[in-house]
Amino acid sequence: NAGVTQTPKFQVLKTGQSMTLQCAQDMNHEYMSWYRQDPGMGLRLIHYSVGAGITDQGEVPNGYNVSRSTTEDFPLRLLSAAPSQTSVYFCASSYSFVWQGSYSYNEQFFGPGTRLTVL
Amino acid sequence: GENVEQHPSTLSVQEGDSAVIKCTYSDSASNYFPWYKQELGKGPQLIIDIRSNVGEKKDQRIAVTLNKTAKHFSLHITETQPEDSAVYFCAAGKWKNYGQNFVFGPGTRLSVLP
Numbered sequence: 001n002a003g004v005t006q007t008p009k010f011q012v013l014k015t016g017q018s019m020t021l022q023c024a025q026d027m028n029h030e031y032m033s034w035y036r037q038d039p040g041m042g043l044r045l046i047h048y049s050v051g052a053g054i055t056d057q058g059e060v061p062n063g064y065n066v067s068r069s070t071t072e073d074f075p076l077r078l079l080s081a082a083p084s085q086t087s088v089y090f091c092a093s094s095y096s097f098v099w100q101g102s103y104s105y106n107e108q109f110f111g112p113g114t115r116l117t118v119l
Numbered sequence: 120g121e122n123v124e125q126h127p128s129t130l131s132v133q134e135g136d137s138a139v140i141k142c143t144y145s146d147s148a149s150n151y152f153p154w155y156k157q158e159l160g161k162g163p164q165l166i167i168d169i170r171s172n173v174g175e176k177k178d179q180r181i182a183v184t185l186n187k188t189a190k191h192f193s194l195h196i197t198e199t200q201p202e203d204s205a206v207y208f209c210a211a212g213k214w215k216n217y218g219q220n221f222v223f224g225p226g227t228r229l230s231v232l233p
Contacts, residue, residue: 004162031218031219035223040128040225040226041225042123042125042208042223042224042225042226043163043208043210043223044223045220045221045222048217048218048220050217050218054217056215056216056217056218058220059120059220059222090162090163092162096218102214106151106153106168107153107165107168108153108165108221110155110162110163110164111162112160112161112162113160113161113162
């Protein structure tokens with residue numbers, strides 16, 4: 001298994017440009033998510049999905065769009081890049097199981113990250 | 120919203136000594152607390168986790184304790200080795216809308232000196 005893969009590894013954009021960060025997993029995980037990592041701030045959740053056609057916002061969703069058409073893929077779109085979006089982006093996936101009567105998600109498997117610079 | 124604090128931000132220990140990292144969370148609805156290790160240039164990797172119905176969990180040299188009343192949890196690494204040097208993140212997870220959301224602490228950079 002390749003696990004969670006992300007492309008590209010590095011990207012430089014100019015302000016106002018758009019692009020899509022790709023994320024794919026081959027573990028048949030239902031839950032996928034996008035985080036951004038900034039110095040001294042840990043990881044912050046941007047968007048997440050619990051299956052094809054179901055997405056929801058995280059802590060910092062503004063300026064980003066997502067969709068989930070297949071179990072394997074969860075792309076993140078930047079509509080009009082801004083310098084504030086300079087960051088390292090991580091995609092993660094997780095399986096689910098029932099715990100105390102509810103669906104629960106535990107270990108998240110992270111991709112290697114995409115380092116994005118917006119000039 | 121949920122806030123997770125983590126201390127210390129940096130920690131240096133001698134090889135063989137123990138290391139302790141502490142986190143506090145604000146939302147009592149959080150019920151899952153993972154710890155991640157991140158090596159340079161890589162994504163975070165789970166090293167241990169604990170659920171809200173358990174007070175302590177151990178896996179070889181690594182242990183985590185949870186105090187729900189005080190809303191804090193800690194990572195303990197014994198007999199540290201140079202390969203333990205990395206950035207460690209704690210997180211608090213709870214159910215929201217369609218799935219479980221996680222809030223991460225800012226991280227602790229651990230250096231194990233040979």
